[in-house]
Structure formats: C-alpha cells, structure tokens
Amino acid sequence: MTPARTLATTGRVLGQIRHDPRTVGLLLVVPSLLVGLVAWIFTDTDVFADIGPAMIALFPFIVMFLVTSIATLRERRSGTLERLFSMPLGKGDFILGYALAFGLLAVFQTAIVVSFAVWVCGLEIEGSIWLLFGVAVADALLGTALGLLASAFARTEFQVVQFMPLIVFPQILLGGIFIPRDQLPAGLEEISDWLPLSYAIDALQAVAADSESAEWIMLRILAIGAWIVGSIVVGSITLRRRTP
Amino acid sequence: MMNSSDDPGPTHHGGAHAVGGSGAAIIAEDLHVVRGGAPVLDGLSLAVPSGMIVGLLGPSGSGKTTLMRSIVGVQVVKSGRIEVLGLPAGSRDLRRRVGYVTQQASVYDDLTVRQNISYFRSVLGAPASDIDRVIERTDLGSVAGRLVGSLSGGQRGRVSLAAALLGAPEVLVLDEPTVGLDPVLRVELWGMFRRLADEGTTLLVSSHVMDEAKRCDRLLLMRDGALLADDTVQGVLEVTGADDVETAFLRLIDRGQPDLRSPDDVAHGGPGRHAAEASSSQTAAEEEKR
Numbered sequence: 001m002t003p004a005r006t007l008a009t010t011g012r013v014l015g016q017i018r019h020d021p022r023t024v025g026l027l028l029v030v031p032s033l034l035v036g037l038v039a040w041i042f043t044d045t046d047v048f049a050d051i052g053p054a055m056i057a058l059f060p061f062i063v064m065f066l067v068t069s070i071a072t073l074r075e076r077r078s079g080t081l082e083r084l085f086s087m088p089l090g091k092g093d094f095i096l097g098y099a100l101a102f103g104l105l106a107v108f109q110t111a112i113v114v115s116f117a118v119w120v121c122g123l124e125i126e127g128s129i130w131l132l133f134g135v136a137v138a139d140a141l142l143g144t145a146l147g148l149l150a151s152a153f154a155r156t157e158f159q160v161v162q163f164m165p166l167i168v169f170p171q172i173l174l175g176g177i178f179i180p181r182d183q184l185p186a187g188l189e190e191i192s193d194w195l196p197l198s199y200a201i202d203a204l205q206a207v208a209a210d211s212e213s214a215e216w217i218m219l220r221i222l223a224i225g226a227w228i229v230g231s232i233v234v235g236s237i238t239l240r241r242r243t244p
Numbered sequence: 245m246m247n248s249s250d251d252p253g254p255t256h257h258g259g260a261h262a263v264g265g266s267g268a269a270i271i272a273e274d275l276h277v278v279r280g281g282a283p284v285l286d287g288l289s290l291a292v293p294s295g296m297i298v299g300l301l302g303p304s305g306s307g308k309t310t311l312m313r314s315i316v317g318v319q320v321v322k323s324g325r326i327e328v329l330g331l332p333a334g335s336r337d338l339r340r341r342v343g344y345v346t347q348q349a350s351v352y353d354d355l356t357v358r359q360n361i362s363y364f365r366s367v368l369g370a371p372a373s374d375i376d377r378v379i380e381r382t383d384l385g386s387v388a389g390r391l392v393g394s395l396s397g398g399q400r401g402r403v404s405l406a407a408a409l410l411g412a413p414e415v416l417v418l419d420e421p422t423v424g425l426d427p428v429l430r431v432e433l434w435g436m437f438r439r440l441a442d443e444g445t446t447l448l449v450s451s452h453v454m455d456e457a458k459r460c461d462r463l464l465l466m467r468d469g470a471l472l473a474d475d476t477v478q479g480v481l482e483v484t485g486a487d488d489v490e491t492a493f494l495r496l497i498d499r500g501q502p503d504l505r506s507p508d509d510v511a512h513g514g515p516g517r518h519a520a521e522a523s524s525s526q527t528a529a530e531e532e533k534r
C-alpha cells in the first residue's frame with residue numbers, strides 16, 4: 001500500500017464520476033430534496049423540529065451506502081478488479097482510494113443538506129452549526145465505509161442490494177427515530193447502544209437542542225470514526241486477490 | 245499501423261531476462277483447479293519457454309482462462325505448483341513483471357483512453373513516458389482523448405492491451421486478444437506479438453481459432469482441463485500426420501494420448517517429467533507412423 005497508488009485510485013474514481021454529471025447531480029441534491037419533503041409533510045406541526053436532525057443523519061447515510069457498495073461491485077463485474085489485483089495495487093489502496101473519493105463527495109453532499117435544512121427548511125439549531133456539520137460529515141463517511149464493507153462480501157448485484165435492508169434498516173429502526181432509544185425494550189436498547197447510526201442521531205439531536213457539551217458530541221464523532229476505520233480495515237482484509 | 249518498428253522498446257529487457265532462452269518462463273506441475281464444484285484443471289503440467297510466442301488453443305470451456313488466471317495469480321488453486329520467472333505465481337514481485345489482458349476488455353468505460361492508461365501506469369509505478377509509448381504502440385493516438393465507452397470493441401481491446409504493455413513486462417498473458425477483430429487488425433496484432441517476442445518477451449496467447457496456431461512458436465492444445473499437445477506447430481502436425489492444426493486436434497482426441505514434446509532446454513528448467521514423457525511420446529509417435 002502506498003499513498004501514490006491510493007491517491008491515483010481516488011483521482012481515477014473522481015474522474016469516472018466527473019464524466020457522469022447526472023450521478024453527481026443526484027448524489028448532491030437527492031438528500032436535500034428528501035429533507036425538504038419531510039419538512040413539507042410536517043409544515044403545520046412541530047414534528048420537523050424533532051426529527052429534522054435525524055433526517056440529516058439518515059438520507060446521506062443511505063445514499064452513500066448504496067452508491068459506494070455498487071461502485072466496487074462494478075469493478076468486480078467489469079474485470080478491472082481482477083486486472084488491478086494482478087498488478088501491484090494493495091487491497092488497502094483500493095478500499096481507501098474509494099473511501100477518499102466518495103468521502104470527498106460526502107463532504108459536499110453534507111454541506112448542501114445541512115445548509116438546506118437550516119436555511120431553507122428552517123430547522124432550528126441551538127448548538128454550533130459547525131458541530132452539526134462535523135457530525136453529519138462523519139455520518140455520511142460512515143455510509144461510505146459500510147458500503148465498502150458490504151461490497152467486499154457481495155458477489156452479485158442481488159446480494160449487494162440486500163445488504164441495505166440487512167445493514168442499514170436495523171440501524172434506522174433502532175436509532176431512536178420511531179421511539180426514543182431509552183424507551184426500547186431491554187436487550188434492544190443495548191443493541192442500539194452499539195450501532196453507529198445511533199451515535200450520529202444522538203449527536204445531531206443534541207446539537208440541535210444544545211443539550212450536551214461539545215466534548216460529549218466529540219466523543220460520539222470519535223465513536224463513528226472508529227466504526228469508519230474499522231469498516232475500511234475489515235473491508236480491505238476480506239477483499240480477496242484470488243477468487244474461486 | 246502499429247507504429248512499433250520505430251519503437252525503441254523497453255530498455256531494461258536485456259538485464260531482466262536472466263533466464264532468457266535457456267529456461268522456462270512459466271512452469272506448472274500437477275495443477276488442480278476446481279471452479280463451482282467441478283474440476284477445471286485436473287493435474288495439468290506444462291512449461292512455457294521464455295522469449296517465445298506460445299499459443300494456448302482449445303475450445304471454449306477447456307480451461308484456458310482458468311489456466312491464465314492461475315498464472316497471473318488471481319485464481320484459487322487447489323493443489324499443484326505453478327511458477328512464473330522462477331517465483332510462485334502471484335508473488336508480489338511478479339505483479340509488475342507479468343502483463344495480463346482478460347478476455348473482455350478490463351478498462352474503465354467512463355474514462356478516456358489516456359486517463360485509463362495513466363491510472364494503470366500509476367498503479368504499476370512505470371515511467372510517465374510509458375503512457376505515450378503504449379498508446380502509440382497500439383495505434384490509439386487518434387482516439388486517446390475519447391471515452392473508452394464510445395470506442396469500438398476492437399479499440400477497447402487495444403486499450404486493454406496497451407495497459408498490459410505498461411512497464412514492459414517480461415511475460416504477457418493474453419486471453420483471446422484477437423477475438424472479434426477484422427483480419428487486417430488481427431495480422432497487425434500478431435506482427436506486434438512477434439516484435440515483442442523478438443525483444444525477449446514471453447507471450448502466452450489463447451485463442452479458439454485454430455488458424456492462429458501457425459503464428460505461434462509453440463502450441464499448447466487444451467481440452468477438458470488437460471493438455472492434448474505441448475509441442476511446436478511442426479511437431480504437432482508430424483505426430484498426427486495432419487495438414488492443419490484443426491485436424492491434428494481431432495486426431496489427438498481420437499488417439500487418446502497427448503503429444504508432450506517439450507524442448508530439452510525447457511526440461512532442464514522444469515520438472516523431470518517433461519523429459520521422460522517427451523521421449524516416451526516420441527517413440528509412441530514413431531511407432532504409430534510405422
């Protein structure tokens with residue numbers, strides 16, 4: 001693994017995306033559209049003030065998970081992964097190269113969705129907007145990292161699509177959007193304590209309400225960061241140079 | 245048209261070919277590969293002499309691609325030994341000394357020709373001047389700025405080949421590189437393979453077109469995961485008394501005994517089995533002629 005090869009891979013992935021303006025457009029705009037839709041649905045109620053922060057966590061997370069998990073599968077199907085693995089490219093170069101490319105997109109996407117939620121949809125943020133942005137970026141990167149992990153296991157398109165209900169949906173259900181996490185039955189609450197999306201939703205809600213200290217929120221960001229690093233490491237270890 | 249006559253060629257070839265001409269570039273011994281629960285290669289042994297064009301011929305499904313994948317080290321091998329340039333196949337060192345072209349063009353459709361080549365160059369760590377060299381060599385200069393997805397099948401195949409020429413590998417493993425090409429391009433491509441071999445590169449080229457056999461220095465005829473022949477074109481024709489490789493192939497199947505006459509120099513670098521079998525199959529062939 002070398003920085004030169006990792007960055008070359010990042011540059012190559014970004015080059016590919018640049019030739020596909022529609023994907024760039026969808027990637028940057030769709031999460032904001034969905035947040036706007038939720039805000040519109042709850043126009044005459046106070047609900048958006050409560051769930052708005054969670055929506056910022058949810059939509060970029062899902063979109064980045066899907067896009068990333070399919071991207072590496074494409075490499076496998078097109079034969080380019082096989083070619084790269086017959087060349088001196090490290091498995092870490094490959095996974096980290098993708099993570100950096102999609103991570104960069106996630107930063108732009110998050111900037112747009114946070115701005116849209118706060119300044120267009122009128123989401124009230126009592127705490128620091130920078131902390132909000134920091135948590136949201138970590139959360140989108142988490143979607144990228146988990147997507148890379150999932151695609152390392154998927155052999156077909158059908159499999160990769162099913163990793164979404166398997167990996168993403170339980171985190172949404174247990175993340176405290178439907179019912180506050182401390183009201184979950186015993187057992188489920190403990191599970192949700194370990195799920196990375198829970199940290200993101202907790203932290204975003206805390207920033208919105210300014211109910212916790214900056215240290216408390218930084219600790220959540222660190223926990224998400226640990227999940228990101230762990231997923232990338234496991235993803236590159238499980239990737240196989242030789243296939244059956 | 246391939247522009248390679250004026251190509252100065254790779255500069256490090258001379259030194260890198262320590263085994264050039266005297267040994268085997270690729271050696272497989274009792275190779276077993278299972279895919280999808282079924283044996284694809286079943287105890288295959290062979291030796292590819294260096295600096296030659298060796299044709300790997302056989303019908304679709306005979307195991308050619310699996311053998312090539314094993315040689316470049318991306319195939320899970322059940323048992324057996326496989327060495328390239330004296331190192332176990334897939335070794336880290338080999339990844340820059342062996343070029344591999346898969347059957348379908350394995351390049352990025354959503355990048356230009358130059359962007360593709362430039363990325364693979366970075367991965368390989370080859371000198372920047374290599375980009376222009378391989379683009380010129382594969383005659384892609386006029387389309388270098390176009391997206392690969394907008395090119396014809398033959399042009400995409402050449403982009404894939406150009407990427408494999410980066411860093412001037414000592415061994416080139418090419419899986420059906422001429423499939424779907426018009427005859428003119430096919431002749432040009434074989435001309436380029438010959439020039440590469442003259443420069444000292446070892447080429448293993450698979451094809452299911454028996455016609456292409458006559459352009460090779462040696463042939464490996466494959467069927468059902470086993471070798472029917474490992475011999476020169478002339479040798480295969482002599483042993484079978486056939487006029488063309490297609491007929492020779494059929495006669496070898498009928499005969500039920502392979503023609504494995506590896507050259508002596510290959511036998512020295514390779515397993516002793518080759519020398520022994522070479523003489524036994526030679527006598528068998530002579531007996532049959534009488």
